[in-house]
Amino acid sequence: MSKLVVKSLTRRFGGLVAVDNLDFELGNGEIVGIIGPNGAGKTTLINLISGICMPTSGSILFDDKDITLTPAHIRSRMGIGRTFQLIHPLENLSLIENIMTGFLFSQGENKKKARLRAEDLCALMNLTDTGREISQLNILEMKKMEIAHALATGPSILFLDEVMAGLNSDETKEIIKIAKKIASSHNMAIGVVEHVMGVIKELTERVIVLDSGKLIAKGVYEEVSKDPKVITAYLGGAA
Amino acid sequence: MIKYWKYILIAIILLLGVLFPFYAGAYQQSIARTVLIYLVLAISWDMLLRSGQLSFGMAGLFGIGSYASVLLLLRLGASPMLSILGAGLVAFVVAALLGILVLRLRAMYFAITTLAIGEIFRIIIRNWSSFTGGPEGAILPNIIFDGDPVLSYWLVLGLALLAIVLSVIFQKTRIYFALTAIRNNEVVAKSSGINIFKYLVIVFAITSALQGMAGGVFAQTYGFVTPESSFSADYILLPIAMALLGGIYGTLGPIIGTVLLGVLAEYLKLYIPYGHLIVYGIIIICIIMFMPQGIVGVVRSKIIRREVG
Numbered sequence: 157m158s159k160l161v162v163k164s165l166t167r168r169f170g171g172l173v174a175v176d177n178l179d180f181e182l183g184n185g186e187i188v189g190i191i192g193p194n195g196a197g198k199t200t201l202i203n204l205i206s207g208i209c210m211p212t213s214g215s216i217l218f219d220d221k222d223i224t225l226t227p228a229h230i231r232s233r234m235g236i237g238r239t240f241q242l243i244h245p246l247e248n249l250s251l252i253e254n255i256m257t258g259f260l261f262s263q264g265e266n267k268k269k270a271r272l273r274a275e276d277l278c279a280l281m282n283l284t285d286t287g288r289e290i291s292q293l294n295i296l297e298m299k300k301m302e303i304a305h306a307l308a309t310g311p312s313i314l315f316l317d318e319v320m321a322g323l324n325s326d327e328t329k330e331i332i333k334i335a336k337k338i339a340s341s342h343n344m345a346i347g348v349v350e351h352v353m354g355v356i357k358e359l360t361e362r363v364i365v366l367d368s369g370k371l372i373a374k375g376v377y378e379e380v381s382k383d384p385k386v387i388t389a390y391l392g393g394a395a
Numbered sequence: 396m397i398k399y400w401k402y403i404l405i406a407i408i409l410l411l412g413v414l415f416p417f418y419a420g421a422y423q424q425s426i427a428r429t430v431l432i433y434l435v436l437a438i439s440w441d442m443l444l445r446s447g448q449l450s451f452g453m454a455g456l457f458g459i460g461s462y463a464s465v466l467l468l469l470r471l472g473a474s475p476m477l478s479i480l481g482a483g484l485v486a487f488v489v490a491a492l493l494g495i496l497v498l499r500l501r502a503m504y505f506a507i508t509t510l511a512i513g514e515i516f517r518i519i520i521r522n523w524s525s526f527t528g529g530p531e532g533a534i535l536p537n538i539i540f541d542g543d544p545v546l547s548y549w550l551v552l553g554l555a556l557l558a559i560v561l562s563v564i565f566q567k568t569r570i571y572f573a574l575t576a577i578r579n580n581e582v583v584a585k586s587s588g589i590n591i592f593k594y595l596v597i598v599f600a601i602t603s604a605l606q607g608m609a610g611g612v613f614a615q616t617y618g619f620v621t622p623e624s625s626f627s628a629d630y631i632l633l634p635i636a637m638a639l640l641g642g643i644y645g646t647l648g649p650i651i652g653t654v655l656l657g658v659l660a661e662y663l664k665l666y667i668p669y670g671h672l673i674v675y676g677i678i679i680i681c682i683i684m685f686m687p688q689g690i691v692g693v694v695r696s697k698i699i700r701r702e703v704g
Contacts, residue, residue: 208582228585238586246579248644249572257576260569262588267569309588 158217159184159313159345160205160236165214167200167369174200176369177214182313185343189356189363189377193390197369198349199241202315205347206238207231218313232262237311239302241318241349245290251301252278252286258308277304281334296327300334307338313345314338320352332358353381365389412552416545424548428616430657431555435609436634437641437649438558439602442565445644446595447578448498449506451631455513456486456603458626460610462520465533465620470526475539479550479611486607491600498595510631517626532621539615547616554612558605562646565598574598632672633660636679642689651690 160182167175175197182188190198203209205216207228215224223231237258246254252274259270278286281300293301299319306314316335320328332355339346350356356363357377365373365380367389373380380386416424436453443450460482467478489512497508520527527533540546565571573594576584584591614620633656634649641652656678663671686693 206586208585227590228582229588229590232586232588240583240586244580244583246576246583248575248579253572257572257584257587257589260572260587261590305583305587309586 158182159186159219161217162201162205163215163217165201165204165216166212167197167204167209168212173369175204175211178366178369178371180364180371182345182347185339185345186362187339187346187348187360189360190347190349190366191351191353191356191363192366192372195368196366196389198366199317200369201366202238202317202347202349205231205315206236229261232258232309233264235310235312236315237306237309237313238315239306239317239319241321243298243302245293245298245301247290249290250286251283251288251290251293251297254290254301255304255308258305258310262309274304274308277307280337282330295322296330299323299327299331303331303334303338311344312342313347315347315349317349318351320350320355328352328355335359353377413549415552416548421544424544426658426661428548428551429661430653431551432609432613433633433637433657434555434650434653435558435605436630437637437653438562438646439605439609440634441638441643441645441649442562443598443602444638445565445571445578446574446598447501448595448599449502450509450599450602451506452490452509452512452603453606453634454626454628454630455509455516456490456606457610457613457630458513458520458620458622459489459516460486460607461614461620461625462516462527462533462610463607464611465535465614466527468535468615469533475615479608479615482611482614483604483608486610487600487604489607490603491596494596494599498592498599513626517622521622528620530622532619532624535615535618538618551612551616554605554608559646559650561601561605562649566646570594570598629672632675632679633657636675636682639679639682639689642691642693645691648689648691655690 158181162178162180165175165178165180166173178201180201190201192198200209204211207223207226211224215222217223218231218234218236223234226234246257249257252271255274255277256267256270259265259273260267265273275286278284281304283297283300283304303316303319319331323331335346336359338344348356348359360377362375363377363380364371365383365386372385372389373383415427419427436457440450440453463485464478464482467473467481468475473481493512497505500508521530523529539550565574573584573589576587576589577591577594581591610625614625637652637656638649639652640656641650642648660671660675663674667674682689688696
């Protein structure tokens, strides 16, 4: 049984079709890469699944329930977690308080329990000095906080939207290690949007490739990366 | 150790506040009552602002509360105390219904709508003479506690303490996380599982109830309402100036700002009766330009700088 089923999903922004009649499934505990050139509709797909924007047509099923019109905060409570490509930390809350919000509101914990669980999560992510203000964090710590914030909502599927962007290779390796640890320990399904192909190769079991909102290829990374349609999409029509 | 001193300090201030009528004159007491009414407005305005929503509805809800309490007493024979609670309830319901309609709006659209509430009710009240007394207003047969200044002062102080306690609760519980998250980034707040609309409607209704009760207390202690005085723009401009001066997004800032500006306001009214609003306007502009964090913010950043440096 699929954890998440997306059926002929379409989202238009005026004349632009950001996601075009897309079908996509995510199984329990599966790690899937979502790749494609800039503007392919990857982030819009995540926004649609997490409820940040609503589809023009099509449907989304989660655990066999139709959630197409379910508000975002309910989806978060149901177990759909995500990170944001452009990190927007809650700048008036400290590091630990940012992470606590997920436990407090998505999982309905009380403040004391939320703080304890957020501290545990920070320890797991190797985040220290958790009382710090957001302005004192470096980019790696911000990315880790972003992942921890998503994990704190208690997701059974998690979308990582370009969490590696801006990190060096050592930092990327650390995040990959963390992602693998999470996936195996929680049997969590993960959708990874990434431009760093090494990460996709390392982390995912299969990939889907989007271009102009359409699904143009799917399968194991090694095969998909040789697909002429994919190469054309990445290098432009002339190639 | 610091915490220990903090509580002693709070206890001393509270005691001085409660015993104020026994060591201050009648004039000082009347100033204190006015300042405490403004304190309720300034704190309640700030409580909603913590979610990022700017309200100009204080005068409207104050006026609605004033009229509600007077009319409950005159038309339904409610006791003065009950009519004050009734004023809070009416303001709560009006704000909740309006909030459900308009809290999908943000920023200036919401602010303008809140400004309109007061105007709509003021015009209705002005023209519905048979029920409200029309442009001349309405007079109570008796003022609350038969005008006993000590009891009246304690009533106002009690409402101010209620506002302070609610504000502290807002800062110490999960409400703090919800409001701060909504203010910082609504998309992230939603993704954290926060029901933004629910929080905004509830907070708008609670803070409006405080403003309505402030109107009710004011009307019952002064014994009259008029469309112009009860819906005065003073109740918008002054609390905002007070909260900004002291520092927004907290309980202490509005308290400090209200006490400073409230006392200053009384003296300004004495010396420039028709020009004091201009002085407030200038104060607001100066604070925004030179001290956007307010007094509390400036002191806090000085302390942090000393700790870091």
